[in-house]
Amino acid sequence: MTLSRTLGERVLALTWADIDAAARAAAKTFLHDTLCVGAAGARAPLAENVLAAARRWGEGSACGVLGRPDVRLSQPSAAFVNAFQIHAQEFDCVHEPAVVHPMATVGAVILSEADRAASEGKPVTGEGLLTALVAGVEVAASLGLAASTPLKFFRPATAGVFGCIAALISLRRLPVNQGVSAFGYALAFASGTMQAHAEGKPALPIQIANAARAAVMAVDLAEAGLPGPEASLEGPFGYLALFETAHDAAPLTHPAPGFRIAEVSWKPFPTGRAAHGGIVALQTLMADHGLTSRDLAEIVYRAPPLIHRLVGRRPGTGMVPAWARLCLPWLGAIVLARGTVGLADFTPERLSDPALLRLADRIRVEVDDNPDPAAFTPATLTFSTTDGRLFRHTITAQLGSPEQPLTREQHLAKQATCLDFGGLGANAAALADAIDRFETLPDAAAILSLLGARR
16 A cells, blocks of 8 residues: 555544644644735735736635735635745744645645635535645645755655645545545645755745645646556655655654644744744843843854744845845844844845844854754854953753743734734634634635635
């Protein structure tokens, strides 16, 4: 039996009753997070350009777009635009050990599926959507966990497309043979490189968007009767062999108790996740010791190799937001200037501010000897002052991780900030209430009316 067949059967067998309390709570929490981040993403840099391109790919009216009450698109295009908006500001949740942003892809796809189904008079229930969410995140994160070497391709996209297939198998109740074919076409469409990350280009969220669209297309092809490759995951030219340098399929073949959705982390700041430890460490030292930018001689964040690879880049004049969000020295300068990093911190005026650039020049990331290719912690920030004092703070768990989760108040504050940014702040309380009882909704797509995605 192929691994794709095993996963397809497992997905079809999963019910809401099988999902434990921790995973149920996490599913609703990160659905809420994804909806709000996606609505804010309607105002992300280049979001209008992405929408304009998607409109050229054909007409459609089946699905809405988060934060855009007057836009209706075909399902593949809506999934594409929503996935871009969810990830474009680096504010979406992440499974840290897998180095996967599972909800940018899976969330966009299940929302498009619920919206399309409702428009055809066959609504998806809240319980059904949450079950599919859990199934999709399980596959995407487990694929990431199967890797035993550092990122080679852009895993949020390459693993994400397979998570989307699992979610759609659950929602459409695809027969197993069709589910296997859908996984096969996901392999045919899978793509995403780290070159966009290295250059700070918006192709990163575009790759995630493409994975969401590709998943809808793959399932449509399988339902239309096109047979796909069967050993799409474990075959000699399958996903694991091609996209990872080395792997151990145990997370897929022998899953641990519980569900991967409960292992997902919030992003409290709209930046690369690898920068969050440095941001929190700097905030802590400033709060505990009264340090300000006037005291700064140098900051060194000594951290695992993955941190340096992802956010150790240097700032410079002419930076674009996609580069700055992944530049810890720049983000540290913002923290020194105003105490935190928010959605409004990536304007051209701020990115070209010479005072901020001078501060950023005194901040750097240094690599430690941690052998774990996916480690974010432990990491230590050292603040050297102009009068020779040294202050250190060590991060052992990331804020927003399962080890240090956001409180409900912090979670709701983030969602309110996103909705305010997207012009939907008046709907914050109603959305939170709908999420709390989401599993009881007869039509999951009804919630989209609170996000400007459904009339």
